[in-house]
Amino acid sequence: MAQLKFIFTGTPNVGKTTAISTISEFEPITTEVATTDNLAAVKSETTAAMDYGEVSLENGIKLRLYGTPGQKRFSFMWEILTEGALGLIILVDNSHANPLDDLDTYLENFSTFIESTGVVVGITRYEHNPTPNLDQYYEHVMQKYGQNYPIFPVDIRKKEDVLLLLDALIATLEVS
């Protein structure tokens, strides 16, 4: 049986740790290091290995929530973390210059995992950065990958928005 774990990935500073903290029973365990690249201007620390949160189910079963490092130089962790996981949540920051390229980075790097499981996409900071819009995301994903993944604008600080992503992901996983 697969482990009960979901993976949160996405660009640095997109809110992966925050997303996990909204539903985890404890503050996420993080492995942060000082930021030394361009990101230092907006974030003093960044995840180097993983974030970890947890939700207890019945009979001692744990739902494990892992956040990957966002930066490509830590991508060796991506494969390790996805081993045996149920599905993937990709977070994309719409205030970035090329959010569709950011999405491609994660859809391509996690393609093997996505094919055997499922994925949902959350677009953050959408309200004040409405371009590209939802239709453009859907068109892009359909044209490039021939898929119709669930994509939602989200405020990752809100529990109901994180639950919406998980709800859609689980619904997708329940369908063959």
Place this chain on the structure above:
Amino acid sequence: MLVLQYILCKQEVFVEIIDDDKKIFVNYKKGLCFSNAETELLSNIFLKPVASVNLKEVSCFDDRIVQYQVSKLDLEPVLWHAIINCHKEQLFESISNNTPVKLKKWPDYKFLMKNPNHMKLSAILSKHWSNAQNLVQDTNISLLNVNKFINACYGLGYLIFDESKVIASNNNFIKLNQKNNKKSLFGKIRKRLGI
């Protein structure tokens, strides 16, 4: 014809609807909706027959918006709410219970009312072509509720249909995954997270 059907049929035009003291100004194409009524009441008015309200087409409604001091509302949630609550099984002539349909994008559930059936149907129709009859068999959701969902998705532009698509009968999309015990696990996760 219902007000709702009128709005969806005449997407280009500016429509003014007056029902007692409630005033509504809609242009579907531009996604505009102004009213002095709340979403739920607005949805109820959309479900009334055209003949029972004062409905007319206008060239624009800029001056009326100022005159009546109506507020701007998001049209999509109002239409969605109205269609999901409409008990008419077939709202649109172009789609029958046998028409193959598929989602071209997921309904934006951040802003639209949803229930577990909507999620289930969205997941199936985002991956597979199906029709109302087959969806009833595959999901055990009633035909009325399947049709409400299909109508809402069609009305809001989330759905495509193609009579030439062949649908395998008894796909049982949901049951396939029950074999490996995952369904009960997902059930536990949903229960614990309250989704």
